[in-house]
Amino acid sequence: MEFRRIQETSERPRFAPEGAFSVNSSLVRYIDVRSYPPELIPSKIDQYFSDQQSDQNGLKGVAVAVPQSSSALALSLAARGIFLMVGAASEPLEAVLERCRAQMEFIAAAGPRAPGFTPSARSPDLSPPSRTQSPYAQKPAHFDEAAYREWMGLLSKPWHEEDAWKSET
């Protein structure tokens, strides 16, 4: 599918609900799904990007949605090469895409996050001891079994109790 070039005319909004915009000197496709019912959003996004190849960074495109109560959609889309950008339904699409552009360009300018997904080079002389001999596999000298059990209990407590006040804001 050809990218749809956005025409700046007085008869139509600068950004249509589907189209492409420029990020880091390349055109990136986007779809605005803010007007769709939540249950239809994933399928609409998948359908729109189904024929889209990823660019060299793995990016297929950007989906614009209303703020989500969970990051689950963002994470599942990211696994499929789609970036989720959120914006209030009242926010002009142009402004949302501009924020998206600014954030992505800032992140790209800061350098690559991933040095190749390969383990760091280790000198053969510095090979670690066997895993069972590792000092970190042993109990530290200060280890306290009772404190450790209490700690595990705290870590498994529901977070809602711990900071329920945060939900008031």
Added chain:
Amino acid sequence: MADPFLVAHHAAPRVFDISGKLSPVSVRDQMIRGQLFAQRAEAAGEITSKPGEGLLILGAGAGGVAAGITAASLGVPTTVLEPSPYPFRTQTRCSTRWIDPTQYDWPLDHWVAGQFPLTGLPPPLPWRSGFATHAAAFWQTALQSFLIGGGSPLLDLKLATTFINCQCPAGASNIQATYFAQNTLQTHSYGAVLVAVGFGTENIQVGPTYRGFAFWESDLFSAPNWGMPGSAAPRIVISGAGDGALQDLLRIMTRLDSAKDVLDGSGVSAGAAMQLKDLDRAAHGAMAWGAGPQHDHAWHAFLDTECRRLVRFELQQSAVRQKLATMLRHMPQHIELIHSCTHLTPLYVLNRFLAWLIAEYLKEEKGVSLLVARTRLTSVASATSGHICTLSPAACHGRAHEIELETARDCRNSTLPSSTRKAIKDVIVVRHGITAPAQAIQNLTPAVRPRQILPPFIL
């Protein structure tokens, strides 16, 4: 030879902790700790790309996700468990707290840039100064970009997940962790577990019914007329003398968002900046390795004395006084910061210096006592007809409350005749520090020092 960073954070067989008692440290410090942990654990062979030797991280905050991205970028399969529905929840929900990766590095070169690191390896979660919710948006973008850019198979964020426990007999080659995710109880093997769950509970409640805004909560301190209805002049009290209390004091007094902006607007000389940096360095070294109230008291008193000496010098400059007059022209008419000892207690000298700069200026110029020592807030009760406090800061904000103040002992616990007084306040800010987990749990990592900021050049 064992890695000193790993040894310091080693809490149990194959379990490491970068949260617990470290407070107060910065968001940036947590990111550095997370990144360093992943790099060192991978280099030590504790976490690898082999099945069952990956990394499990508890907590998808800035530190946990920084560790996760770093580990995954080194080829280590990494799982991050987060009980809430989204990562970075603390900052995501806070639209009024200004955060800055370099605010307290003044006057190092990267301070002006507001960006960290200025050079060197890119951080897993790049950000620049802004309100917390904006910083979190950058981190969210970085996280999604990482997953899209090839990180997805290696970094698995499990949201709305409940951690159950982990088991690792001494000498085991893996640790078994159990958690409840996607409606199923799962047990998996990992090379190591990293705990990155924060520092404990913030003390913001006074009595059974009053609670102030938390540090990471969207507040009303920057709203027009400080959130008061109409044009009524608010009567404001801030209780506390640490960094949170002083940050809020500066915000409320100047209507500026950050200490950096206040400093920029004050016209303070570069010479004072250099002296403060020396003080800051000394304070970070000394406070991190302090040994109890006597030590802390002496250091805080010394730092206060030195800051006030610098302040007196700066206030001799007419340009500084003029700029302070401009900056404080819209300050509230009735405000005081009460603190329990004779000294302030921030970790960052910049906050301490600016609080004293404004306080001494107001004392000389208007005869106003902004900082009230040896005073403790002991109770808060509604003094507004029809209003009942129900631990809801937004509902209490701007309404008249009767507070009780008690003459306090100093932090060395010396005796002092106790007396009380009452006052009416409309805005009550409570910054009484953080209660870390129980001492026994803190002792699981005795080598880690609280109040220890990692140097920005360590990576």
